[in-house]
Amino acid sequence: MKLLVSPSSIEEAKFCLDADIIDVKRPAEGSLGANFPWVIREIKKLAGTTPVSAAIGDYGPTPGNAALAAYGAACAGADFVKIGLMFNDKDAARDVIEGVVRAVKEPFPEKTVVIAAYSDYVRLGTIAPHVMSPIAAECGADFAMIDTGKKDGKSTFEFMNKEALQAFTDQNRSLGLGTALAGSLKFEDIPVLQEINPEIIGVRGMVCGGDRSTMVKAELVAKAIQMVR
Numbered sequence: 594m595k596l597l598v599s600p601s602s603i604e605e606a607k608f609c610l611d612a613d614i615i616d617v618k619r620p621a622e623g624s625l626g627a628n629f630p631w632v633i634r635e636i637k638k639l640a641g642t643t644p645v646s647a648a649i650g651d652y653g654p655t656p657g658n659a660a661l662a663a664y665g666a667a668c669a670g671a672d673f674v675k676i677g678l679m680f681n682d683k684d685a686a687r688d689v690i691e692g693v694v695r696a697v698k699e700p701f702p703e704k705t706v707v708i709a710a711y712s713d714y715v716r717l718g719t720i721a722p723h724v725m726s727p728i729a730a731e732c733g734a735d736f737a738m739i740d741t742g743k744k745d746g747k748s749t750f751e752f753m754n755k756e757a758l759q760a761f762t763d764q765n766r767s768l769g770l771g772t773a774l775a776g777s778l779k780f781e782d783i784p785v786l787q788e789i790n791p792e793i794i795g796v797r798g799m800v801c802g803g804d805r806s807t808m809v810k811a812e813l814v815a816k817a818i819q820m821v822r
């Protein structure tokens with residue numbers, strides 16, 4: 594299980610260099626809010642051989658917008674391009690995922706596409722993670738992810754229990770997809786996450802000390818790395 598940490602700036606990224614994946618985002622623009630291409634570029638330089646991920650946003654059914662943003666993130670240097678589906682329509686999900694996969698993989702076949710659905714999909718009225726995964730697999734994406742869509746401090750574990758997260762991870766494995774789990778995860782969730790054993794867990798609030806709108810703290814990143822490895 595690898596640790597993905599989400600800094601929101603170049604300054605914060607300096608505290609995340611020992612994580613397995615550095616995930617560039619702009620929390621002020623939503624759960625998977627996109628940061629600027631120059632920030633992705635600078636963090637990629639800073640990261641050296643550590644893979645860099647970039648969130649491109651929480652999207653409605655707008656495949657053109659999503660594909661262009663995905664291409665932009667890949668051109669800026671992201672090794673992982675991550676999109677959230679903030680709508681509930683299977684056909685539209687297929688269009689968005691197809692667009693994003695093609696935009697990234699045609700020029701950069703080695704890059705990784707991550708499709709996120711939200712653990713709080715019922716309250717958001719968005720596509721369920723287990724419905725999204727088979728579509729992501731059919732379209733050639735690499736990872737299916739769960740995150741919380743509304744960042745109000747409620748954790749993914751408040752919306753999906755261990756069994757549901759395990760079923761999602763197993764389903765993805767059988768579809769040939771990797772799994773990333775996130776959503777206000779806490780240090781005390783790490784043992785159960787290790788039992789579920791997704792390929793990646795993603796954190797921000799945990800390494801900010803609980804409030805994801807504050808700065809990432811180097812000592813909390815070190816603690817998370819030590820607990821995960």
Ligand SMILES: O=C[C@H](O)COP(=O)(O)O
Pocket residue numbers: 597599616740741775776777778795796797798799805
């Ligand atoms: O990709 C993972 C997210 O950045 C998780 O953020 P969070 O832990 O604050 O919910």
